[in-house]
Each structure stands twice: as C-alpha cells, then as structure tokens.
Amino acid sequence: MTTDLKAATTMNLTIDVAKCCGSGQCVMAAPDVFDQDDDGVAFLLDQTPPDTERANVDEAIASCPTGAITVVDG
C-alpha cells in the first residue's frame, strides 16, 4: 500500500461554450486557468490545473452565472 501525495487527484475542466455568456467571472477568480476570446467566450489556459489552483477553480465554478464550467476529478 503506497500513498503518493504528488499524484493527488487532478482536475479536468471543460467549458460549455454555447452556455458561456462571457461574464468573465471565471477569469477574475482564476486568471491562470481561464481566459476569454474577443467575443468574451471563455477558454481554458490549463485544462488540468495543478492542485494549487483548486480554490480558485472552485470559486470560478461557483461564480459562473450560467453553469458553463464543469470539473471532473481524475
């Protein structure tokens, strides 16, 4: 039985661009993970961000007004 702390769960993010309204909430909460194109549509700078981003990503998901961001822990 081994416990590998470095291999803690990774987050795997997706954005439903059809739902995204361009609010920028995610960019404000986690600027190293999310960005927006010129039409305001969000895209991922990092699809599997490190665990140090978890609090920011949680905040981004919770503050997304359209529920466009989903995270799967892998």
Place this chain on the structure above:
Amino acid sequence: MGTGHGGVQTGNALRRAGWVGPITLVGAEKHLPYQRPPLSKSCADAEALDDLALFHPAAHYDSVGVDLELGAQVVGIDRDGSEVELHSGRRLAYDHLVLALGSRPRPVPVAGCGLAGVHTLRTLDDARWISARLRTAGSVVLVGGGFIGLELATVAARLGKRVTVVEAAPRLLHGAVTPVTGQFLTERHTAAGVRLRLGEAVDRITGVDGAVRSVLTASGDELSADLVVVCVGAVPNCELARAAGLPVDDGILVDYDLVTADPAISAIGDCARFPYGNRRVRLSSVQNAFDGATHVARRLTSGAGGYAPVPWFWSDQAGVKVQMAGLPTALHGGLGSGPEEQLDVEGDVAGGSFSVHRYVDGRFVGGESVGMPRAHLAMRRRLAAERASAVPLAG
C-alpha cells in the same frame, strides 16, 4: 420562492456556504429551473434552447440537497405562522423565506394584444411558442427596441424574415446604453436588414378572424405582421409581498442586506428594490439575481453585511456582444434630469471593437464595450474599487 436565477443560486450558494438545514425551491413553473437570457438569443432552435437554458440536470438538486417544488404557485404568505400557502392548499413552513419572484412583461395599453400571433417573452413556454411561430412567419414586428426586442430582431433577421422594430423613444436602448453604442447598434441592425422605426408609437394591432394582420403606428403607417412580440419592459412581481403587509414601491423594498421589513424574509433579483449609494434601485439582470442570492446565502450562514454589487449586463445582438458595467445610463444622469455625462470613447467603433467610459462630475460611473472583454472586466474592477471606498454600508 421562485426557481429563476435568484432562487437556484440561493440554493447553490447556501450549500456552498455550509448551510445544513433543509432548502426547498418553490416555483410556479413546471420546468426544471432554466435561465432566461438564451430565450431571446437562441429561440431559432427550440430543441437546442431547452439544453442551453437548463441550469442543472435534475440529479444536481439531489446531490446538493435542494428539494424542488415545481408547478407550485404560492398564493399567500402567512408571516405570523411562518408558512407559505400553495395553490393546491398545501402549506410549507419556513425559518427564512427568500422572495425571488422575478418580473413579468409590462402590458401595453393598445388594442389587439389579445390576437393570435401577438405574444410576450418571459418563459420557456413563451420562447417555444415564438420559436414555432418563427418557422412559418414571413413578417415579424417587435414592439419595443430594448434588449429583448433587439435580440429577437437579430434572430428573426438571421432566419430571413422581414423584421421591423417599433420604438417610441428617439433612439435604441434609450436609457440603457450611451448614444455611441446606441448609434453603433442602430447601424449594425440596419445593415442586417432590420427596419427600425424610432420615435414611433404603436397605435393598435389589427387582425382578421382573431389572428394578427398588422401593426398600425401613431403616424398612420401599417406594418404587416404574422408575428408580433411586445417587449416593452417588465413589472416586478410584488403582489404576494404587498398582500402580506410588506412595503412595496415598484419592487419589494429591502435594506442594504436585502432584508424586507420582516427579518425572516429577504427579497432578491428582479422583484426587489434595494439601496444603492444614496438611492434605491431595482435591477433586472442575471448579475443582480445571482449576486443578491450569493449575498443572502452568506448573510444567513455567516452574518456578513452589506450588498454592494457592481452591476453588469450583456446582450448578444446584431452579430456582437455588448457588455455593460455600472448602472444603466437612465439611472446615472445623461438624460437631462441629472448631472450630464462625459463620454470617453476608445477603439474602433465602426469596426465593432470599442469601449465607452462614462463619467459624471469627473467620476467614473461605468460604461460599455464591444469586442473588448478585458476592457469590460477592467471597468468592473474599477467600479468595485470605487464603491469599496465610497459607499456607506451601514443601513
């Protein structure tokens, strides 16, 4: 109460903030909670719309522990007994009640609104109906050149319909955006084939055999129409609050913490009028419903005080996304009633990539941008910084 943007976010935010007690969302509509903005932007395709608009699949509410009471019209609030009464006669007890009752389309006092083919847009059912009608309609008239009317005009024009917007004010989005953006959108809509009748009132709507035939304007023009959508703003749903003895004035009156005159009842979103600086405002936006819900959830769990939002809004129309920060222009001078606004325009307006900063007495009060999401976020950050230093939070 209410399963729109405010209600759903209240449940989500309460759970995130650690609320352990039961939460029930009660709403008159039978659909799983959905979002309204796509209704006017994406109603060309009714099937895609259902998916786009849905907040969460049903399983979400089970997993976070929020009970849904759908198709449940509330008919009364019994403040002494701390219960709400449903249309079915059932009563639900509450420790705290959040009113997120939204608003409904403002009726227009013109003859012919009851004809088949004349509609308003607020609910998913409205959007499905309009979507079906758009398939066969040749000519579409939008009464009102506000955000919803112009978004619908965009959709209808893209479908190749003959589209006319009749707006009583002399320019589009009067009171909502600056003349710079209003003029830019006027040109874009015109180029897309939308006919704009500005400064023109609707006299009446005519029909044949109960079905709409045309819209008659005050200046005597007859615009033929198979589909008329009346989009002239919304009125807040405050009747339940008024009947329960709570103060109401074009919105349920709340304090800086969104609490009504009854400490066990809060009101948020479109139905609430709250203090903003030295005035009271009522805002109809996703931002306000969402942030108000988040504020109430924090207050109920940790007692944090003072709702000091930075208003923002967006609209997708005429092929662009317009992003706004700050109060609408009508609430911040610029209409002759208050101090005059100074505008600072940057970028390429004709090219659809620009920002407009608004100043009143030299103070930044918000602005608009097209094709510049970073400028929009910068405006919101700047407003947040100014509000933090300027607004008294003690109610």
